[in-house]
Amino acid sequence: MPSATSALAEPNGLVAIGGGLSVPRLLDAYRRGIFPWFDDGDPVLWWSPDPRLVLPTNAVHVSRSLARRLRRRDVTVTADTAFAEVIAACAAPRDGDGRTWITAEMQRAYQALHRHGAAHSLEVWVDGRLAGGIYGVAIGRAFFGESMFSRATDGSKLAIVYLANQLARWEVPFIDCQVTSDHLISLGARELPRRAFLDRIGALVDRPPIAGPWRLDPDLPDRVAAAAAAAGHTGR
Numbered sequence: 001m002p003s004a005t006s007a008l009a010e011p012n013g014l015v016a017i018g019g020g021l022s023v024p025r026l027l028d029a030y031r032r033g034i035f036p037w038f039d040d041g042d043p044v045l046w047w048s049p050d051p052r053l054v055l056p057t058n059a060v061h062v063s064r065s066l067a068r069r070l071r072r073r074d075v076t077v078t079a080d081t082a083f084a085e086v087i088a089a090c091a092a093p094r095d096g097d098g099r100t101w102i103t104a105e106m107q108r109a110y111q112a113l114h115r116h117g118a119a120h121s122l123e124v125w126v127d128g129r130l131a132g133g134i135y136g137v138a139i140g141r142a143f144f145g146e147s148m149f150s151r152a153t154d155g156s157k158l159a160i161v162y163l164a165n166q167l168a169r170w171e172v173p174f175i176d177c178q179v180t181s182d183h184l185i186s187l188g189a190r191e192l193p194r195r196a197f198l199d200r201i202g203a204l205v206d207r208p209p210i211a212g213p214w215r216l217d218p219d220l221p222d223r224v225a226a227a228a229a230a231a232g233h234t235g236r
Contacts, residue, residue, distance in 0.1 A: 001025070004033045004048035004198055013049030013194075020044070021109035023116050030137050030144050031205045033198045035178060040103045050194035053177040053184060055145075057168035060161055061188035062228055069154045070161060070228035076125040077162045077221065079214040083114045086121040086133040090147035102147060110146070113137060117212045122163045124155050134159040136175070142204035143167055144176040160187055162216070165224050169217060170210050173200075 001016065008014045015034050019025060021044060029035060029046060038045040062070065069075075087110055091102035113119035118139060124132035132155020134148035150156040164175060177184050180191060192200075217223075 001028050001032055001034060001046070004194065007048045007050070007194070009050075013047040014045060015048050016046040018043050019046075021105060023109075023112050023118075026109065026113060026137070027118060027139065030139055030142075031201075033194070033201050035144065035146075036106070037101060037178075038103075039101055047178075048194060048198075049179055051180075051191035052194055052197040053180045053189050054174040054192055054197065055160070055164065055177050055184060055187060055189040056174050057164040057172055059188050060164045061186065062161065063186075066154055066157055066161070067228040069158065071225050073221075073225075074126060075131075075158060077158070077216060078123045078125065079166070079216050080114075080120055080212065082123045082130060082133070083119070083121040083135065084111060085130055086123060086135050086149070087111070087147075089130065089133065089149040089151070090135065092149070110135065110137075117209075120212065120214050122159050122166075122214075122216075124158045124162070126152055126155075131155040132157075132159045134163055138172075138210060140205040140207040140209055141170070141172050142176070142201050143172050143174075145178070156183075157187065161228075162220065162224060165227070166216055166220055169220075171207075172210075173204070176201075 034046050034048045036044050037047050087107050091100050093100050110119050119137050121133055121135040131152035132150045136143055136145040148156040148159055177189050
């Protein structure tokens with residue numbers, strides 16, 4: 001895999017074309033700050049955009065409405081209990097034309113990463129039904145977010161808040177969000193120059209990994225609810 005510093009300026013961040021999605025290739029790419037992203041029927045495209053969007057795990061913005069949702073106790077949150085269901089939900093077309101970048105090939109590749117212990121999911125359940133979730137890749141103390149979904153109000157935001165709080169406890173400083181979006185900016189994500197991102201990732205991926213399968217801390221819901229109450233009180 002070429003270096004991320006060789007990425008093109010236009011299209012922004014294109015590093016390489018082609019190659020398969022084997023576990024070793026994917027792990028090597030992520031360690032270098034590179035990820036695959038391509039449409040069904042196209043060759044595999046490898047990217048490292050500049051700037052890079054990251055979400056600090058200790059500084060997620062919680063609006064008043066989201067704080068009220070977090071204080072409710074009708075939600076159950078788990079990790080690594082429904083990885084296949086989460087990635088399938090993320091792959092569901094959202095724009096009405098039936099297209100998705102999370103192709104069957106991509107799903108198989110990340111399920112292989114999950115079996116390998118490098119890909120993880122967080123699931124949000126409401127009344128026993130999967131209402132939201134997120135999945136990504138963890139190497140050392142770095143977490144590379146891939147995609148999230150929501151089937152209920154704030155489903156994906158709940159997933160982000162719980163994931164960020166747990167990752168902060170595990171000394172993971174930020175979630176790699178890859179490319180900029182208004183949704184993630186509203187949650188506190190910020191852009192880093194690619195060089196700064198690569199420097200930080202280079203140190204994090206060599207740290208001891210988080211033991212898996214992942215399990216959330218038992219007191220996490222209480223801590224999140226308390227933080228949400230404080231956020232709502234201060235009018236964040």
